[in-house]
Amino acid sequence: MPFSFIVPLIWILLAILLIAFLASNIVIVPQAKAYIIERLGTYRGTWNTGLHFKVPLFERIVRRVTLKEQVVDFPPQPVITKDNVTMQIDTVVYFQITDPKLFTYGIESPMAAIENLTATTLRNIIGDLELDQTLTSRDIINTKMRAILDEATDAWGIKVNRVELKNIIPPAAIQESMEKQMKAERERREAILVAEGKKQSAILVAEGEKESTVLRAEASRLAKIKEAEGEAEALLTVQKALANSISLLNQAAPTEQVIKLKSLEAFTSVADGKATKIIIPSEIQSLAGLATSFKEVMVDPTQTQQK
Structure with a gap:
C-alpha cells in the first residue's frame, strides 16, 4: 500500500479515537440523582439532573447519590427494659439524602453510622420504659427515635422521615x-x-x-x-x-176487630215468654171468647159426632 494512503487513514483513526474519548467524558445525570465531582482530588461541585462535561484526566466522579427516599431494615437488637426484661426489637428507618456533599464527606460509612445510632437510641428509650409500656407505646417510641435520629444525621446530609418498630420479641416465658x-x-x-x-x-x-x-x-x-x-x-x-x-x-184503616185481633197476637207472643202472670184487658178477653166460638164453628162436624 502506498505511503500516501496510510497517512490519511492514521488521521481518520486518530479523529475517531479523539471523538470517542471526548464522548466518554460527556455525562448525563438522570432524574433524582446527584453526582459528586472532584478535580485533582478536591471537591469541584455537585452535578444535578442534565448534561455535563467532565474534563478528561483532571476530573472524576467520586459518588453517585440517589435523592429518593430510601428504606433500611436493621436486624433485631437486644434491649433491656426498665424492669430488667431482655427483648429483641428490629427497626425500619425511612430516610432521604438532602445534601449529597455532606453525605459524601460528612461521614465514612453513613449506613453503618445510622444502624449504630439507631441501636443506641433504641436502648436508651426502652431502658426508661417497662415491658407493658414498651408493648403499648410504639407510636411514642417511633416519634422519639425519629426526632433523635433526624437531629443527629442532619450533619451528614440525611433527613430521617420515619422510624418504625417492626417487631418486638419478648422472652419465651413472657x-x-x-x-x-x-x-x-x-x-x-x-x-x-x-x-x-x-x-x-x-x-x-x-x-x-x-x-x-x-x-x-x-x-x-x-x-x-x-x-x-x-x-x-x-x-x-x-x-x-x-x-x-x-x-x-x-x-x-183497620177496624176495631182487627186491632183487637192484633192485640191478641201480641199477648200470645208475650205468653210464650218467661212471664208467670199476664193481665189481659177485658176487650181482649171478649175477643178471645169470640175467637174460641169461631174455632168451634170451624171444627169438622164429623169430628164432633165421633166425640
Whole structure:
C-alpha cells in the first residue's frame, strides 16, 4: 500500500479515537440523582439532573447519590427494659439524602453510622420504659427515635422521615404468658358476645309476645265493636220493619176487630215468654171468647159426632 494512503487513514483513526474519548467524558445525570465531582482530588461541585462535561484526566466522579427516599431494615437488637426484661426489637428507618456533599464527606460509612445510632437510641428509650409500656407505646417510641435520629444525621446530609418498630420479641416465658392472656381475653369477649346475643334474642321474643298480645286484644276489641254494630243494625232493622208495618196498618184503616185481633197476637207472643202472670184487658178477653166460638164453628162436624 502506498505511503500516501496510510497517512490519511492514521488521521481518520486518530479523529475517531479523539471523538470517542471526548464522548466518554460527556455525562448525563438522570432524574433524582446527584453526582459528586472532584478535580485533582478536591471537591469541584455537585452535578444535578442534565448534561455535563467532565474534563478528561483532571476530573472524576467520586459518588453517585440517589435523592429518593430510601428504606433500611436493621436486624433485631437486644434491649433491656426498665424492669430488667431482655427483648429483641428490629427497626425500619425511612430516610432521604438532602445534601449529597455532606453525605459524601460528612461521614465514612453513613449506613453503618445510622444502624449504630439507631441501636443506641433504641436502648436508651426502652431502658426508661417497662415491658407493658414498651408493648403499648410504639407510636411514642417511633416519634422519639425519629426526632433523635433526624437531629443527629442532619450533619451528614440525611433527613430521617420515619422510624418504625417492626417487631418486638419478648422472652419465651413472657410470650407464653401473653398468649394465655390473649386467649383468656378472646374467650371473655366471645362469652360477652354470646350473652349479648342471648339477651337480644330474649328481648326480641318478649317484644314479639307483647306485640302479639296487643294485636289479639285489638282484634278482640274490634270483634266486639263489630258484634255490637251488628246487633244495633239488626235492632234498627226490626224497628224499621215494625214501623213500616204500623204505617201500612194505619194506611189500611183497620177496624176495631182487627186491632183487637192484633192485640191478641201480641199477648200470645208475650205468653210464650218467661212471664208467670199476664193481665189481659177485658176487650181482649171478649175477643178471645169470640175467637174460641169461631174455632168451634170451624171444627169438622164429623169430628164432633165421633166425640
